[in-house]
Structures are given as structure tokens and as C-alpha cells.
Amino acid sequence: MRRSPSAGWVEVDTEAIDRNIRTIRAELGGQAEFCAVVKADGYGHGVELVTPLLIRNGIGVIGFTSNDEAALVRSLGFTGRLMRLRPGTREEIDDALRHGVEEWVGGVEHACVVATVARERRRRIRAHLSLNSTGLSRDGLAVGDRSSDEVILSAIRDPALRVVGVCSHFPCEDRADVREGSARFDRESDEVIGLLGPGAPRPQRHCATTFAALHESGSRFDMVRIGAGLYGDSDALGGALRPALRLVSSIAAINVYPAGSTVGYERRHRLTDQATLAVVPLGYADGYHRSLGGRAEVLVRGKRAPVVDRLAMNTFIVDVSGILDARVGDEVVAYGAQGADAITAADIERFTGHIAADLYTAWGRLLPRVPATIAERATAG
Ligand SMILES: *Cc1c(COP(=O)(O)O)cnc(C)c1O
Numbered sequence: 001m002r003r004s005p006s007a008g009w010v011e012v013d014t015e016a017i018d019r020n021i022r023t024i025r026a027e028l029g030g031q032a033e034f035c036a037v038v039k040a041d042g043y044g045h046g047v048e049l050v051t052p053l054l055i056r057n058g059i060g061v062i063g064f065t066s067n068d069e070a071a072l073v074r075s076l077g078f079t080g081r082l083m084r085l086r087p088g089t090r091e092e093i094d095d096a097l098r099h100g101v102e103e104w105v106g107g108v109e110h111a112c113v114v115a116t117v118a119r120e121r122r123r124r125i126r127a128h129l130s131l132n133s134t135g136l137s138r139d140g141l142a143v144g145d146r147s148s149d150e151v152i153l154s155a156i157r158d159p160a161l162r163v164v165g166v167c168s169h170f171p172c173e174d175r176a177d178v179r180e181g182s183a184r185f186d187r188e189s190d191e192v193i194g195l196l197g198p199g200a201p202r203p204q205r206h207c208a209t210t211f212a213a214l215h216e217s218g219s220r221f222d223m224v225r226i227g228a229g230l231y232g233d234s235d236a237l238g239g240a241l242r243p244a245l246r247l248v249s250s251i252a253a254i255n256v257y258p259a260g261s262t263v264g265y266e267r268r269h270r271l272t273d274q275a276t277l278a279v280v281p282l283g284y285a286d287g288y289h290r291s292l293g294g295r296a297e298v299l300v301r302g303k304r305a306p307v308v309d310r311l312a313m314n315t316f317i318v319d320v321s322g323i324l325d326a327r328v329g330d331e332v333v334a335y336g337a338q339g340a341d342a343i344t345a346a347d348i349e350r351f352t353g354h355i356a357a358d359l360y361t362a363w364g365r366l367l368p369r370v371p372a373t374i375a376e377r378a379t380a381g
Pocket of ligand 1: 037039085086169208209210211225226227228229
């Protein structure tokens with residue numbers, strides 16, 4: 001069936017992701033295993049687009065959160081390890097047995113949930129014990145606390161579980177914080193592994209995300225969990241990683257309004273001069289967050305133009321008075337590069353006060369997604 005034309009779409013540059021994988025792997029230099037994170041549907045880039053790149057590059061471990069992601073990764077032919085990056089619910093853990101995943105054990109009671117599922121299904125579940133060494137205080141066991149220590153010990157001895165990892169997760173993208181957390185994780189994970197006794201297979205130790213792994217090599221331990229870096233949402237490595245996503249629309253209409261006109265809902269914006277205003281058919285229902293209204297800039301003909309006042313559900317207005325050759329049908333880039341300029345993750349954070357991932361993970365799931373090569377062909381005519 002022919003797909004209806006869309007007023008906006010997300011363009012995914014698979015070539016950029018491919019290059020980012022290789023750049024990060026070269027930086028790791030085989031020192032630590034590379035777990036590629038595809039949660040939130042590959043940070044909105046699409047598990048179906050990202051997974052083949054991971055397979056082609058020989059990535060051995062994929063980090064996921066939802067069972068749908070796990071199922072899709074398997075259906076695309078990935079036969080390596082799949083690690084859930086948060087505590088799963090009882091139903092998820094049970095259902096995920098068919099995908100052969102490793103579960104994140106995130107607390108005293110949660111350890112019992114995982115073990116119960118394993119016993120009921122007469123299976124052995126490969127488990128990662130999350131420790132609160134970094135002080136995220138979300139789903140980590142507090143080493144030194146009596147009930148946590150008992151759980152750690154019983155998880156290690158429980159035949160229903162096989163502890164293949166000991167992990168933690170950083171609360172801050174701050175080098176000193178990462179160094180301190182890593183030092184404590186080093187001590188506490190060693191203590192936990194010591195409980196396994198001699199001769200037991202040694203679990204992998206892992207706590208690093210993109211920021212930690214690429215800024216503080218001492219945080220890498222046996223494995224690093226890389227999400228943002230894959231998609232180029234990181235300024236690590238001297239800016240060598242390339243952003244892989246563009247949010248693209250086009251000018252649907254252009255009108256000139258005289259000074260004194262109010263623009264948009266609530267009459268909050270009044271024109272001090274005559275202005276040429278372009279209508280862009282994207283809005284907050286498409287994930288173009290309301291916090292961008294009156295603050296963001298977009299690219300038209302390679303130049304920046306301000307988003308005027310509040311967004312509507314499926315429309316926003318851009319002042320193109322400074323872009324004399326702007327025409328109906330022109331490409332509008334709300335995120336990513338156009339010509340020599342780009343709307344970056346840092347721009348989005350400056351416009352909204354939110355991290356860019358908060359927004360782009362939604363765009364990718366609300367709008368049609370196309371690989372960049374197809375998009376290039378389509379715009380070329
Ligand atoms: C999302 C996530 C990661 C990846 O973090 P990035 O900063 O995107 O690299 C790693 N570990 C856990 C537990 C996560 O939830």
C-alpha cells in the first residue's frame with residue numbers, strides 16, 4: 001500500500017551510526033566489551049535500522065528495556081547477548097525467556113521476582129546484580145546493608161540464577177562524580193565477586209555509559225553500555241561522533257502580516273514590524289515539544305529562523321522575514337544539519353532546558369522514519 005505523504009519525518013543517517021560504532025570501538029581498543037543500547041526504540045532512531053548495523057559490526061551485546069525491542073532485535077537475526085537495562089516486571093521477565101535475555105536485578109524483592117520466574121519455568125536466568133555504588137539510589141542493592149548482602153549472597157547461591165554481571169549506573173555526567181563512583185564500584189563489586197568463591201566463572205563488571213566510558217577510561221571495567229554515543233549525541237572524543245537524526249518538515253504556507261498584528265493563540269505575540277511568517281506543519285502532537293514555542297530556531301535555506309510564540313497541536317510558525325528567498329515547499333530542519341549549519345542537541349537544551357533525548361526519542365516514534373539515503377533520493381526528485 002502506498003503510504004500517505006507526511007508533513008514531517010525523521011531522517012536517520014545509518015552511515016553516521018555505522019561510523020560512530022567504529023569510532024567508539026577503536027577508542028575502546030578491545031579493553032572493554034561494547035554493549036550497544038537500543039532502548040526507547042533505539043533512542044527514536046529505530047531498532048530496525050540500528051540492529052543490522054550492530055550485527056554487521058560484530059557487536060556482541062545489545063542493551064534494551066522493552067520486550068518488543070528484544071523480540072525485534074532477535075527477529076532481525078541478532079544471536080548475541082541481550083541485556084535488559086532496568087528491572088523487568090514479572091510478566092516481562094517471563095515473556096522474555098523465549099528471547100534468551102539477561103535480566104537486571106534491581107533490589108531485594110526484585111531478586112526474588114527474577115528467581116521465582118526462573119524456578120516456575122524451570123530455567124536458569126542469567127542475571128546482572130545492580131549495586132548502588134554510584135549513589136543513583138534507584139535500583140541498586142546497597143552493599144553493606146544487611147538485607148542487600150543477604151540477597152546478594154542468596155542470588156549468588158541460587159541455582160535458578162546465574163550471576164553473569166555486577167553493575168551500577170551513574171547519576172551525573174560529571175568527571176569527578178564518575179571517578180568517585182567508579183572507585184566505590186571497584187571495591188564493592190570486588191567484594192560481591194569475592195562471595196562467589198574460587199573457581200566460579202567471573203561475572204563482568206560494568207557501570208559506564210557513553211559519558212563515563214569516553215571521558216573517564218577508569219570507568220570501563222569489563223563492559224561499557226553505549227547509547228547516546230551511537231547516535232552521535234555526545235561531544236566526547238573531540239566531537240568525532242556524528243549526530244544521526246534530523247527532524248524535517250517543509251513550509252506549507254507563507255504570509256506577510258503588518259506591524260501590530262497579534263500572532264497565534266492567546267494574542268501573546270504582537271508584531272513590532274511587518275513580518276513574513278511561514279507555516280510549518282508540525283506541532284506538539286508530533287513531539288515538537290511545547291517548550292520550544294517562542295524559543296527555538298529552525299533552518300530554512302541554511303539560515304536560522306525563530307519559532308514565533310506558542311506551538312499548535314500540528315502547526316508552528318516561523319518568522320522568515322530575514323530569509324528573502326524562502327518559499328512554500330522549502331525544507332525546514334528543526335533538528336540536525338542543513339547546509340553549513342545545524343540545530344544541535346546543545347541548541348535544544350538551550351531552547352527548552354530539557355535534554356535533547358527527551359524530545360528526539362518521541363519524534364522518532366511519532367513520525368515516519370526514513371534512512372537518510374532514501375530521504376536524499378526523495379528530495380533529489
Ligand atoms: C540508557 C542507559 C545507558 C546508556 O546511556 P548513554 O548515556 O545513552 O550512553 C546505560 N546504562 C543504563 C542502565 C541505561 O539505562
